[in-house]
Amino acid sequence: MLSVEVTSLGTFGATANDTVTVTIQDINDNYPTFSSSHYEATIQENMPAGIPITFTTQPVHVEDLDQGDNAKLSLTLDSYSSTYFEIAPSTVQGSANLLIRVKDNTILDYEQRHSITLTVWANETSTRERNSASTTIQLNITNQNDNIPNFTASEYSASVREASVQEGSSVSTSVITVKAIDYDLPNFGFVSYALRGGDGMFSIDSSGLVTVASYQLDRETKSVYYISVEATDPGGLKDTAQLTVNITDVNDNPPVFRRDYDGYLKENETSFSKPIIVSVSLPNASSLRKLV
Template identity: 30%
Template sequence: MCAAGRRWGRRQRALLCAVLLAAWQAAWGQLRYSVPEEMPKGSFVGDVAKDLGLHLPEIRDRSVRIVTEGRTQYFTLNGKRGHLVTAARIDREQLCESVQQCVLRCELIVEGEMKFYEIEVEITDINDNAPSFKETELEQRMSETSPVGSRFPLAEAQDPDSGRNSLQGYELSGDKHFSLAVQAGPGGDQRPELVLAKALDREEAAFHELVLRASDGGDPARTGTARIRVTVLDANDNAPVFSQAEYTVRVPEDVPVGSVLVTVTATDNDEGVFGNVKYFFKKVNEKASNTFHLNTLTGAITLLRSLDFEEGDTYEMEVQAQDDGGLSDTAEVTITVTDINDNVPVISVRSALGEISEDAPSGTVVALLHVNDLDSGANGEVRCSLDEGVPFRL
């Protein structure tokens, strides 16, 4: 119980005698729904009134609303029917890149009763993307003395869909001199390789035209293609070799734009044009390609735009070193972004009473607060407190 001074007014005493509590007892339950991505605005998600045992007159008469974390409100409440519906078209690939299970969370607040209910909505994938190659016209250079069975890495297709709707396999057509092999990467990804099935003769054919097709597992399946032009060159005895197979670097998120983060190096024992080495990104997603630049001649990777740990903490790329004879080597590059304390805690009032009776009992909930800090680790840990001498507690 709290005792107010006699000189304080009735309203002041009523407000100060309230106790600010973390409303753990107010969370009466949790709902979980599932809805396909790309549904039109206003599409049905779930009957929250029925599932929570709320009567429609109660929803209409009391202040009931949906609160979503983040800037975009993806769901809203249809007060007439008590249904949770979409407030915007939801693109799963945009929201949950590289995440197998895409879940959005929101809360239903019943202000009149100081209650809230947690709601989770899983966004399921539809086959709305076809596999695609970053470049649809590819050039592969190889020596006429390349032995049968030689393998040459090919560009991989990308498909942002998940599960069976994502990339499932490759096919090659166009020339009897070549076949296709697909290797499994460390993460289960498929890596196509061009295999020399028949000896080359530059005098017989200086060029070979091939078509590489990538397919997903949707019904019907969607495909993407890339044309490969193989140029047959004179002998090249040595391939470039990277100084290390993996390059790993850690950088703080406030590293200046234009900084050289890491330099990859490959050497080629050949002389002349066959010893000239150039560097290319062999495998890189769109986000990383917009963030980093690879110098073709030096192998230096520089920063194109400011990093944000909260936006992405790890970037993985595959770099290819290729000589003028078409031989190549690859290396993995991992850039890890470390967090700095660049975000302040944000306090939001989810619900609060405008006034309270002077005879309200101790323990009455007067407000629901939410505190969030976007930083990670110790930088994101938040401790809350009230000024001393006030009759409230958290």
């Protein structure tokens, strides 16, 4: 600041100067603002607590252009989201990029929901006005192979109507349908089936239908098959069940004499000099013997 003395004759006399400091006090004339009104993020289902969500757009940035106490902000999530997520930092002076972390992962189930909308609030904490602002985050949950296929039964027992097959049955004859359920959504929820055991006599298709695969089913050779059935999903998770297939008998074998027979009968005699015992073999039955 400059001061100049002016005489009565209108001339300038002595001068003096000094420095004056003007302090401009801040007023609360700026609202908190986010860099965007909406953000996109992703996270895998079942991610554990402490893992941050991944933003696919820009990070969440908040700022308040005021100074001092007028720029102190509290960051919170809406009441629903705060049960499952937490925000960091929770307080901001002026500006900051925000981080959202998992607190409770029970909500991260792709089979129940594909996305969640979170609302973030920025509130002034030390002003009379308590100005605030909000933004939303659409959090998309990505599918993971987190469900194991499960058969509807651990054992599929033979029965006359379902799992009993006649010997000599033609190829593609239906035996039984087994079922495994995988609660994952596509593509992890698809189940493929395979048979272990059965001597190649049976096959199974993608629906779980077991059919005859060979013309050589012979009850006289083998009357029952014990088979392990596997259900596998695209991620390699699997379950097994036991299948018993009984082969029922049909009358497909004639009786067979054991050997040729001869004997002697004298004339005028009513019995053989040496008795002849005729023996007939019946499949799966005791031999029949007849004294002649």
